[in-house]
Amino acid sequence: MNTNTNTNMDIGILGAGNIGRPLGRHWAAAGHRVTFGSRDPGRLGSFVEPLGGRARAAAYAETAEASEVVLLAVPHPALDGLLRQLAGALAGKTVIDATSPIGVSDDGLFVSVIGADLTQGSWTAGRLPDSPVARAFCHFPDELLWSRGTRQPHFWGVGTASDDPGAGKVTETLVRDAGFVPVPLGGLKESSALDPGGALFGYVSTPAGLRAAAGL
Template identity: 25%
Template sequence: MKIGILGSGNMGSSLGLLWAEQGHEVFFGGRTTEKGRAVAALAEQGTQGGTNDEAARFGDVLLYTIRGINPAEVLTSVEVLSGKIIIDCNNFEIPEGFAYAPIELSLAEKLASQVPNARVVKAFNTMAQEVFELAPSPLKDYQVSVFVCADDAQARQTVMKLAEDIGFTAVDCGELRHSRLVEGLGNFIRFMIIGQLQNPYTTLSIDVLPAASEQRLGGRQP
């Protein structure tokens, strides 16, 4: 698959390299040609680098790592995004004391409103960049969840497969409005990583246990 990385900071460079290692074609975009090419030179694996405009044209799937900024401010024209899958991996800034306001509109929904002809998917916002160092193995042994939301079911499945390619366990979270909940999880995991456990390898995993053989506690009441 052809993947364009828009914004080649820690998240973009890490995920781009991991996907390249799995045989995907990756183009790293940056504010300048030099920035994008520098990331590609470090990543190797046959990756390419250049501007964000070039990355947007290249990829069928785009990773958008530029938090809260309208693509119209990043790209010469947003028309290049029409029909493409755009992965939003961003979280809100951390407020003082982790005093987050309720999320009434997620970053992913805001992005989707700015590029209505693209297919926006929320994913990869509930772990620190350090976790990617474990991908794809031994990461796959720990069943770390990537929560995936999108209104377009095919786009959702595509991103779930990309997550599984690099050792994550993809969790289908349904339509894009559920990204409000997923971004809330991103806030929570950063609180645990930074405020409580002070360990960047703290992650979230969803598991389904076997049903109890008997309801000795009375069971759930209607």
């Protein structure tokens, strides 16, 4: 795990969709080396090529093995199977979970499909016991990740959580490098505000606004 936040990192992004693509663009622009992982990396050629030599596409397994920090950005229904496949390759690496176990209740409210008693961060950590896990980028509307990080850099807050100080520090650095301000919420068990139905889910605000909404 890389805990030196003064150097560029090798970042793998598992899932090159609405979350992975804008964050990868931010991180490549900040000088990091980014690998976009996909079931079909060949389809990413037209997206990756304009990003220059700091970005490439690869299969999921190669992405996990080649990276020191890995962002989970696949649809949540695919996450369990992917983690079973890649747990060994992810051992010892900082894993940032940006997925959302999103469901809708009978009365039309967002809820977590894994239940109210377990946070998504704790769920992922339980499946990756050899990896330091963090949560970030999961509450912020994905369609705003590029525009808010470029047009108003370091104005908007992004909540983070981790049980591991090193992983927390790396995650906070990457939040800043994406153009946002990290708002640490504590450990993974305290990160329910980031999950569907939580106080920060879908909420866009300044760092002070996030802290107030989370009761910090």
